[in-house]
Amino acid sequence: MRVSLFITCLCDAIYPQVGEAMARLLNRYGIRLDFPESQTCCGQPPFNTGYWDAAKESAKTMIRAFAESDFVIAPSGSCVGMIHHHYPTLFKDDPEWLKKARHLIEKTYEFSQFLVHVLDIQDVGATFPHKVTYHPSCHGSRLLGVKEEPYTLLSHVRGCELIPLPFAEDCCGFGGTFSVKLPDVSGAMVCEKVRHITETKAEVLVGLDMACLMNIACRLQHEGKTIRVMHLAELLYEGVKQNA
Amino acid sequence: MSEFQTSHTLKDRIQIALNDDFLRNAVKFTTERLRKNKQAATEELGNWEEWRARGQEIRSHTIANLDYYLSLFVKNARAAGCYVHFAATAQEAVDITLKIMEAKQAKSVVKSKSMVSEEVHINHFLQKNGIEVVETDLGEYIIQLAGETPSHIIIPAIHKNKEQVAELLSREAGKPLPADTAVLAGFARSKLREKFLQADIGITGCNFGIAETGSIVLFSNEGNARMVSTLPKTHITMMGMERIIPSLEDLEVMAQLLPRAATGQKLTVYMSVISGPKRLDDLDGPEELHIIILDNGRSNQLGDPEFQEVLHCIRCGACLNACPVYRHIGGHAYGGVYSGPIGAVLTPLLQEDKKTWGELANASSLCGACYEACPVKIPLHDMLVYIRRRNVEEGLPPKSEKWGMNAFKKIASHHKRFRLAMKAARWSQKFLAGTDGITARIGPLKGWNMYRIAPKIANRSFRDSWDHLNQELQQEKADISSVQSRLKEMLAKRGEKDES
Numbered sequence: 001m002r003v004s005l006f007i008t009c010l011c012d013a014i015y016p017q018v019g020e021a022m023a024r025l026l027n028r029y030g031i032r033l034d035f036p037e038s039q040t041c042c043g044q045p046p047f048n049t050g051y052w053d054a055a056k057e058s059a060k061t062m063i064r065a066f067a068e069s070d071f072v073i074a075p076s077g078s079c080v081g082m083i084h085h086h087y088p089t090l091f092k093d094d095p096e097w098l099k100k101a102r103h104l105i106e107k108t109y110e111f112s113q114f115l116v117h118v119l120d121i122q123d124v125g126a127t128f129p130h131k132v133t134y135h136p137s138c139h140g141s142r143l144l145g146v147k148e149e150p151y152t153l154l155s156h157v158r159g160c161e162l163i164p165l166p167f168a169e170d171c172c173g174f175g176g177t178f179s180v181k182l183p184d185v186s187g188a189m190v191c192e193k194v195r196h197i198t199e200t201k202a203e204v205l206v207g208l209d210m211a212c213l214m215n216i217a218c219r220l221q222h223e224g225k226t227i228r229v230m231h232l233a234e235l236l237y238e239g240v241k242q243n244a
Numbered sequence: 245m246s247e248f249q250t251s252h253t254l255k256d257r258i259q260i261a262l263n264d265d266f267l268r269n270a271v272k273f274t275t276e277r278l279r280k281n282k283q284a285a286t287e288e289l290g291n292w293e294e295w296r297a298r299g300q301e302i303r304s305h306t307i308a309n310l311d312y313y314l315s316l317f318v319k320n321a322r323a324a325g326c327y328v329h330f331a332a333t334a335q336e337a338v339d340i341t342l343k344i345m346e347a348k349q350a351k352s353v354v355k356s357k358s359m360v361s362e363e364v365h366i367n368h369f370l371q372k373n374g375i376e377v378v379e380t381d382l383g384e385y386i387i388q389l390a391g392e393t394p395s396h397i398i399i400p401a402i403h404k405n406k407e408q409v410a411e412l413l414s415r416e417a418g419k420p421l422p423a424d425t426a427v428l429a430g431f432a433r434s435k436l437r438e439k440f441l442q443a444d445i446g447i448t449g450c451n452f453g454i455a456e457t458g459s460i461v462l463f464s465n466e467g468n469a470r471m472v473s474t475l476p477k478t479h480i481t482m483m484g485m486e487r488i489i490p491s492l493e494d495l496e497v498m499a500q501l502l503p504r505a506a507t508g509q510k511l512t513v514y515m516s517v518i519s520g521p522k523r524l525d526d527l528d529g530p531e532e533l534h535i536i537i538l539d540n541g542r543s544n545q546l547g548d549p550e551f552q553e554v555l556h557c558i559r560c561g562a563c564l565n566a567c568p569v570y571r572h573i574g575g576h577a578y579g580g581v582y583s584g585p586i587g588a589v590l591t592p593l594l595q596e597d598k599k600t601w602g603e604l605a606n607a608s609s610l611c612g613a614c615y616e617a618c619p620v621k622i623p624l625h626d627m628l629v630y631i632r633r634r635n636v637e638e639g640l641p642p643k644s645e646k647w648g649m650n651a652f653k654k655i656a657s658h659h660k661r662f663r664l665a666m667k668a669a670r671w672s673q674k675f676l677a678g679t680d681g682i683t684a685r686i687g688p689l690k691g692w693n694m695y696r697i698a699p700k701i702a703n704r705s706f707r708d709s710w711d712h713l714n715q716e717l718q719q720e721k722a723d724i725s726s727v728q729s730r731l732k733e734m735l736a737k738r739g740e741k742d743e744s
Contacts, residue, residue, distance in 0.1 A: 001731050007706045009656075013666050014699050016706035020713055027717045030724030031731075035710050040656040046649050048610055050632030050641070054653035061657060070735055089626075106738055118734055119727060138611035171568045175609025177645075182255070182606060183691025184262055188572045189609070190695060218696035221681060 004069035005033045006062070006108070008076045008210070009041040015210045018075045021237035022111060026073075028240065029119065033073075039065040044082040047090065049177045056090055059083075063100045071118065072108040075231055076209045077140015080110040085143045110140060111233055112149040112208055122152050126239025129159030133202035135193070135216065137209035138171050150208060150232055157239055163200040167192075174215035190219045197227060204228045206235050246392055248576035254603050261573040267403045271395075271574045274402050275565040281508020282562060282617075289504060299501045300621040302494045303556035306455075310546065310555075313455040313488045314537075320458025324520030327534045334364035337538050341366060341447075341480060344534055345375055348478050350444035354436075356462070356469035357381035358449025359397060359559060360482045360538055362581045363594075366447070378439045380468040382432055389416055395575030395583060397561040398506050403574045436468070446472035446530070450483035451559070452498060453535075456491045459519040460535065463502060463512040470514055479521070479530035485537050486555040492517075498558060505619035506560040541594035550630040554589055556620045563624060566617035569607055578604060585614035585624045592631050602640050605631035648688075663707060670701045 003026070011018045023033045043058030062083070066072045074080050087101040115121045134154065140146045154162050173179065173189025193216055197205055205220075205227055207213045217229040230238075251257045261267055286292040306313055318328045331337035337360075345353075353375055355361065367377045367388075379388040383400040387393065389412045394400030401409065410423040413431055421427055448469055452461040460481050462469045473479050489495060495517075503509040522529030545551045564570045564584030575583030580591035580601065588604045595601040605628045608614075614624040635641060655665045676684045681697040689698050 001728060001735075003731070009662075012706045013669070013701050016702050016704065016709055019706040020709070023713060023717060027720055028722055029727045030722040031727055032717060035707070035714070037707060037710075038659045040659055040662045043656065046652055048629055048632070049645070049649060050629065050634070050636035051646075051649040051653070052633055054649050054656070057653050057657040061659070065659075071731065106741075119730060138609075138613070142612035142616055169613070170571075171609045171611035171613065173568070173609060175611070178606065178609045179692060180688045182258065183694060185258055185569055185572055185607070186609070187691070187695035188262060189568055192572075214699055215696070218681070218698060221697045222695060 001071075002034050002069050003031050003071040003073065004066055005035050006039060006042075006066065006072050006074035006079070007035070008074055008079045010210050010214065011075055014214065015231070018210060018231040018233055021231070021233040022073070022075055025124065025233060025237045025240060029121070034069065036065040036069070042079040042082040043090075044079060044086075045176050047082065047086055048175075052090060059087055059090055059101070060097065063097065063104050066104055066107075067100070069107060071114070072104065073111055073114045074108070075111050075233055076211070077110045077137055077144050077146050078209050078211060080108055080113075081139040081143035083108050110144060110146050110208060112153055113144075113146055116149040116152055123156035124153065124236050124240055125243060126156075126160075126236050127158040127242050128235055128239035130204050131161045131163055131200075131202045132204045132206055132235070133163045133165045133197060133200040134168070135165060135172065135197070135205060135207045135212065136168055137207055137212045138169075140208050141169070146208065150206075153232065153236065154206070157236070160239075163202050165200055166196045168196075170196075172212045172215050174212050176211070179215065190215055194219045194223060194225070198225065202227065204230055204235070206230050206232050208232055246576070248579070249393075251579075252600075254577070254579065254607060257577040257579055258573050258607075261577040266405055266408065267574050268572060270403050270405045272571055274399060275571055278399075278507055278561075278565045282505060282565070283508070285504040285508040285510060288510070289500065295497070295501060296619055296621050298497050299558075299619050300556070302489060302497060303558070303620045304553070306489055306494075307486060307546070307552060307555045310486065310488065313490055314485060316455040317453045317458055317488050318537075320456065321453075321460075321520070321535055322458070324458045325523075325533070326458065326520055327532065329534065329536045331364075331536055331538045331540070334538070334540050337364040337482065337536050337540070338366060338369045340534075340536050341482075342369065342373060344478065344480060345370070345373065345445065348444055350375060350478070352376040352378070352439070352443045353445045353447055354378050354380050354439050354443040354472050354476065355384070355447045356449070356464060356472040357384050357398075357400065358447065358482055359394070359581065360449050360484050361447060362394060363540065364482070364538065366482070378436070378443070380436050380439065380466075380472060381464070382429060382466060382468075385432055385436065386412055389413070393576070393581065396564055397559050397582065397584070397586070399561070403576065440471045440475050443472075443476045445478045445480060446474075446476040447480045447482065448472050450481050450487050450535075451502070452495060453483055453488045454490075454492055454495060454517070455488055457517075457519055459492075459517045461495060462516045462518070463499075463514070464516075465507075465509075465513040467514050470516055473516060473518060474528045474530065477530055478532045478534070479518075480534045480536065481518075482536045482538060485539050485542050486557075501619040502558050502560050505562040505617070541596070545593060551589075551593055551627060553622050554586075554593060554627060556622050557586055557590070558620060559586075560619060562617040562619060563614035566613040567608075568611060568613065569609065573607075578607065580604070585628070586622075589624055589627045589631065598635070598638060599640060602631065602635040602638070605629075605635065659707075663705070666701060666705050670703075673700055 043055035046054035179186035396402040521533040
C-alpha cells in the first residue's frame, strides 16, 4: 500500500515542519509515508493568474509523480482543491491527461479528510491545554467541502479550549497573486482577520492551509503579536508527543 | 462628478475607497446586516440547498432555450397589448426611448430602480434632451441628488450614512432636516408624490418576464414601482434579454429565492405582475406599455461554455454582500455599473473595451464566497479565473507578470530545477532577511511588506530533510494491521466505483 505525501511547494520551502508532523503522526498508525521526489507544485499560482500553459506543465509533474500511489495526502485544502476542482477544467480538451488527472483526483485527500474519512479517526489521543481558534480556509471549506473534519479532530483533543473565530468564513486576504497585485485590499483584509483573531484572546491559531496561515502569521508578526500559528497536523502531533 | 468617475485605473479607485472611512464603515455595516438577515431567512425556509438547485435548474433551462422563451414572451406581451422593442446596443435602447418621449411630447419622467437603465445611462440622455428625470426609489433618489451612480445592485446608496443622507435631503428641502430615518423618508415621500402625479412617462426595470403570459414582474419594497407603472399615461419597461423565466410557477421559486438572498426578506413588500396596459374596464394603469429588450453584449455569452451561466443572474446582490473585497472597497471602485463579484465578471464580458475592463477580474481573492451566496449557483469564482486567462491570451497583463510566470513554468516543470530555485532563493535571502523574516519592500514584496513581514525560506527544505526523516520513521514501531485493512477496504470501494 503506497500512501504518498504531496508536501505542497509552500510547506516544502518554508514550512517543512508541517510535513514532518504529518509523517510522524501517521507513522504512529503504521502509515509509512512515501515521498515521490519528482513532485513540484500543483500549478495553482499560474492557473489562478490565467497562465494555463504553465499550470498544465506543473500539473503534469504532479500526475506523473503520484502515478503509482494508492493514496495521496497533502497539508492544504487549497492545493488538493486545485487538483479536484480545476484539473478537469485544465485538461478538458486532452482526453489522455484528463483520464490520468481523474485517477489522481480519486486518490487525493486533504490531511484532515484522510484522517477522518479514510482512517476513520476522530481522536488521535492528543493533549493540548491551550486556547485555540480555528480559521477555515476558503478553498478547503468551499471548493473541497472540508468543514466539520477539523472540528471533529479538535473537539477530541484534551485540554484544548476551542474559541469560535468571529467572521471565521471571511477570506484572510491572501489569494496568491491577488495579494501582490492589489496589496492594499489584501492588506485591509488581513488586518481585519488579525483583529478578529486577537479578539478571541486565543493563544494559538490553527488551520489547514499554510498559505493562509503564512499570510496571517506575517501580519501578526508585523503587529508584534505573539499568537502562535500552527497547522492542525503540528498541533495534533505536538499533543500526541506530549502524551508519550 | 465624483473622484471615482475621474479615476481610470482599478488601483486608483481602490485607493480612494480605502481612504474613505465613512464609505467603508457604511458598507460594512449594511452588508453585515444583510448577510445576517439572509442566513436567518434561508434557515427559516429550510432546504436552502434544494431551493438553490431548483433556481439553478430554472435559470439554466431558460437560458439554454432563450430563443424559444424570449419569442414566446414577446408574442404574449404583444397579444396583451404591449409594444415590444429590441435594442441590440445601449445606444439603440436610448434612441428607442427618446423616440417614445418625442411621440408623447414628454417633459418629465419618473423612474423606479433599474440597473439596465443605468447600464444604458438613460438619465444622462433624457436630461440632455431637456426632459426632467426623477428617481423614486429612496436610495436612487439620494444618489441622484448627490450626482453619483449606484454602488450596489439593490442598495444604491449603501456607501452613505444617515448624516450624509440628511445633508443631501436638507439641501433639497431648503431647510435643515434631522438625521432621522422617518423624517427623511417622510420628506422624500411628499416630494416624490408631486413628481408621480406630474410625470408624463414612467420608466421601470423588470425583475422577471414571464414567457407563458407575456407579463413583466417588478419587485419593490417602497411601492414606488407601482406608482411609476400606474400613474403616468405611458410606461416604459427596460429589461435585459435574459430576464425571462418560463412560467408563473417558476416565479414562485424566484419570489422565494430573490428577496431571501438579497435582503433576508421572506417576500418582497410589493410584487407587481403586469400583463399589458390598462384595459377598458381597468380603473388605473398606463394607456401604453412599451417593453425595451436589451442585448448589449449579452447574446455573445450564449453558447459560451465558460460564460453562459452569467446570464442566470437574478440581480439579488447576495454576492456583493458576501464578498470580502466589496466589503472593503464598496461598489464605485469597480468603476462600472455592476459591482462586486458579478460586476467583476459581467463588466469585462459586456464591455467591448477589454483593455480597460479586463483587470476587474483581479479584484478577487477567489475565496468563493460569491458562489456560496448565489441563489442560482453561478460559479463566479471560476469565471473570474477564465477572464484572467482571457486577459493573458490577449496580452493585457504587464510584461513582468509574464516573465514571472514563464520562470515558474520552467521551475515547476522539473523537480531538479525546483530544488535549485529553492536553493537560489535561500542564498539570495541572505542579503534581504533579518533573523525573523524579510522586511524589504522590493519586487513582488513591495506592497506585501507594507502590511507584513515576509517569511524566510527554511534552512532545509522538506525534500532535503526527507531521507533523514524517513530513516528515523522506519525504525519506529507501530500497529500496522488495523489501518492496513482499513486502507485496503477503501481501495476496494474505489475499485467498485470505477467499474460501475
